[in-house]
Amino acid sequence: MKGSSRCRPGQQTFMEQVRECRDKGYLLSSKKIGSGAFSKVYLAYATQERMRHNPKLSSDLQGKRHAMVAIKIVSMAEAPVEFSQKFLPREISSLNATYKHLNVVQLYETYQNSQRSYLVLELAARGDLLEYINTVSELRGRPGLEEVEARRLFWQLVSAVAHCHSAGIVHRDLKCENILLDDRGLLKLTDFGFANHSGCKNALLSTFCGSVAYTAPEILMSRKYSGQQADLWSLGVILYAMVTGKLPFKERQPHRMLHRMRRGPTFRPGLSPECQDLIHSLLQLCPHARLDLQQVATHPWMLPATHTLFHNVLGGVTPEKTMDSKFPAARELGMDLGPSGPLLQLQRPQRPATRPTSVFGVPKLSEAHLRRGTASAELELCGSHFETADLQ
Numbered sequence: 001m002k003g004s005s006r007c008r009p010g011q012q013t014f015m016e017q018v019r020e021c022r023d024k025g026y027l028l029s030s031k032k033i034g035s036g037a038f039s040k041v042y043l044a045y046a047t048q049e050r051m052r053h054n055p056k057l058s059s060d061l062q063g064k065r066h067a068m069v070a071i072k073i074v075s076m077a078e079a080p081v082e083f084s085q086k087f088l089p090r091e092i093s094s095l096n097a098t099y100k101h102l103n104v105v106q107l108y109e110t111y112q113n114s115q116r117s118y119l120v121l122e123l124a125a126r127g128d129l130l131e132y133i134n135t136v137s138e139l140r141g142r143p144g145l146e147e148v149e150a151r152r153l154f155w156q157l158v159s160a161v162a163h164c165h166s167a168g169i170v171h172r173d174l175k176c177e178n179i180l181l182d183d184r185g186l187l188k189l190t191d192f193g194f195a196n197h198s199g200c201k202n203a204l205l206s207t208f209c210g211s212v213a214y215t216a217p218e219i220l221m222s223r224k225y226s227g228q229q230a231d232l233w234s235l236g237v238i239l240y241a242m243v244t245g246k247l248p249f250k251e252r253q254p255h256r257m258l259h260r261m262r263r264g265p266t267f268r269p270g271l272s273p274e275c276q277d278l279i280h281s282l283l284q285l286c287p288h289a290r291l292d293l294q295q296v297a298t299h300p301w302m303l304p305a306t307h308t309l310f311h312n313v314l315g316g317v318t319p320e321k322t323m324d325s326k327f328p329a330a331r332e333l334g335m336d337l338g339p340s341g342p343l344l345q346l347q348r349p350q351r352p353a354t355r356p357t358s359v360f361g362v363p364k365l366s367e368a369h370l371r372r373g374t375a376s377a378e379l380e381l382c383g384s385h386f387e388t389a390d391l392q
């Protein structure tokens with residue numbers, strides 16, 4: 001056809017994707033809502049026909065009263081074999097295992113051909129927690145969220161992580177960028193590419209993965225670790241980031257990072273002692289000394305939110321109910337919750353640009369670099385993403 005031969009390669013690929021989605025019952029829009037190393041995420045609409053045939057999709061979208069989904073398209077041509085054979089299947093099986101929870105992004109279905117894999121996901125249209133913290137910080141003129149707002153979000157996160165752990169999944173990459181918000185202000189945990197099925201609660205892992213700023217010290221020290229306890233450390237880092245707008249430990253050198261971890265976090269004046277205590281109790285160097293999720297849920301700082309949790313998780317959420325509670329702090333500030341605002345204290349890590357090293361300086365080609373296509377990258381110790389070869 002004359003028309004299609006005039007298309008540029010990118011347009012042609014997009015048109016192929018539109019057709020492939022339409023064949024599966026989704027109308028792909030040209031609105032790109034995100035991109036990963038080997039993937040692009042687009043806004044799409046489920047057709048009535050598709051909803052009739054997919055109970056997961058119809059039950060979820062009926063509650064939301066819209067037909068929008070996020071379709072993540074992974075290019076098999078661009079992705080290394082390891083990504084398509086290891087990380088992508090891991091992400092899909094973890095999302096299937098964690099279905100169904102209000103605070104975990106839902107995977108409705110997948111389809112693929114030799115060129116591409118498609119993941120049809122629940123849409124979380126309000127960006128990630130990092131953007132949210134920075135936007136609110138800027139509007140408040142002070143870094144961090146109000147404690148009441150942090151508590152509301154942290155409750156949802158704890159609930160999501162508890163759900164994953166009870167399904168035998170450890171996330172291993174909990175960080176603000178992997179926590180999305182939907183248009184009802186609900187938190188949605190995502191990015192299970194590093195997740196691990198730990199059938200046994202006490203199974204020890206040895207794969208070095210995650211983002212350094214959020215990574216537990218036992219992993220930085222290359223020790224065998226419990227995935228659950230490592231996730232608890234990351235929760236402590238995320239809570240600190242929520243209430244202070246900063247990362248608790250930010251060092252380029254691993255030994256300095258560990259030194260900072262040993263000294264413990266410092267807090268801004270005015271942060272409640274209960275909140276400080278909860279963060280301290282999660283950021284314990286000794287993994288066994290960390291609170292477990294049950295203890296987190298009953299910690300005095302968390303208690304004011306108990307009612308909200310029971311209301312949202314156990315009482316069911318309707319759009320009417322949740323619209324009222326959407327970003328209360330942000331609303332009071334009269335903020336527009338649309339596209340993300342500028343970054344303040346919390347900064348998104350840059351993709352590594354030179355040769356990778358292990359945290360102890362030994363050059364190493366990490367799986368994360370393979371996963372992200374940055375094989376010639378240097379591990380950047382302030383929030384960078386990494387995974388070394390499995391030591392087992």
Ligand SMILES: Nc1ncnc2c1ncn2[C@@H]1O[C@H](COP(=O)(O)OP(=O)(O)OP(=O)(O)O)[C@@H](O)[C@H]1O
Pocket residue numbers: 033034035036037038039040041070072105121122123124125127128177180190191193371372
């Ligand atoms: N369900 C979703 N709803 C809305 N936006 C999403 C959704 N899933 C992903 N996104 C957006 O797309 C971006 C890329 O998503 P993707 O899952 O490919 O990231 P990723 O795998 O973490 O990428 P990488 O780790 O390579 O950076 C996310 O950062 C987010 O902004």
